[in-house]
Amino acid sequence: MTKVKEVQFKLSRVKEISFSCTDLVNDLTNETIAKNLKIEIGFNFQLLKDSNEFAVRTLIQYLFKVDEVLKYENQIVFKVKNIDQVVSLEKDKMNIKDEFLLSLLSVVIGTTRGMMIKNTMGKKINDFPLPILNPKEVLDNLKEKIIK
Numbered sequence: 001m002t003k004v005k006e007v008q009f010k011l012s013r014v015k016e017i018s019f020s021c022t023d024l025v026n027d028l029t030n031e032t033i034a035k036n037l038k039i040e041i042g043f044n045f046q047l048l049k050d051s052n053e054f055a056v057r058t059l060i061q062y063l064f065k066v067d068e069v070l071k072y073e074n075q076i077v078f079k080v081k082n083i084d085q086v087v088s089l090e091k092d093k094m095n096i097k098d099e100f101l102l103s104l105l106s107v108v109i110g111t112t113r114g115m116m117i118k119n120t121m122g123k124k125i126n127d128f129p130l131p132i133l134n135p136k137e138v139l140d141n142l143k144e145k146i147i148k
Contacts, residue, residue: 005082007100012053014111017073024069024124037128038063043108043142047087047094054078054087056108060116060130070125072116076108098139105135 024033044057055077062070080086086100113130120126 005085007083007085008081009054009078009100009103011107011111012077012079014115015075015077016115017057017075019072019119021070021120021123021125022068024064026124028124030127033064033124033128036065039130041130041133041138043105045094045096047083047089048077049083049089052080052083054080054083054104056104058108058112060112062125062128070116070120072112072119074112074115076111078104078107102135102139105138109133109135109138 040061040063042059044059046055046057047053048055055075057075058073060070060072061068086097088095109130113132117126117129120129
């Protein structure tokens with residue numbers, strides 16, 4: 001029986017990859033904007049085994065009707081002690097323990113929201129920050145998409 005080692009992680013670095021924003025027309029009411037605004041979010045995970053790091057790349061798009069009005073992408077890297085206890089690679093598939101991913105998603109979503117707010121200061125779209133997301137629901141949606 002293998003002994004389970006303690007897994008610890010810390011935020012190592014945050015990198016903004018891209019940001020673009022076409023501000024909304026100022027005469028639109030917040031109600032009109034809210035009714036026509038669609039927010040899409042995507043994640044990409046990367047194991048950096050040699051350095052015991054795990055990277056989460058996040059892409060956020062705001063669509064007003066069908067037009068993209070905001071696109072934001074970042075990468076958040078975590079240093080992970082005993083990473084092999086929570087992440088494994090099998091051929092082209094990465095297996096990540098749910099509890100570990102939930103913890104990372106909590107940090108990633110909050111950090112990303114803050115960075116987006118900073119980047120949209122002075123723009124109308126700033127009135128529509130990334131909503132507070134339940135990491136468990138995000139994880140469930142990710143797993144559902146993988147199954148499909």
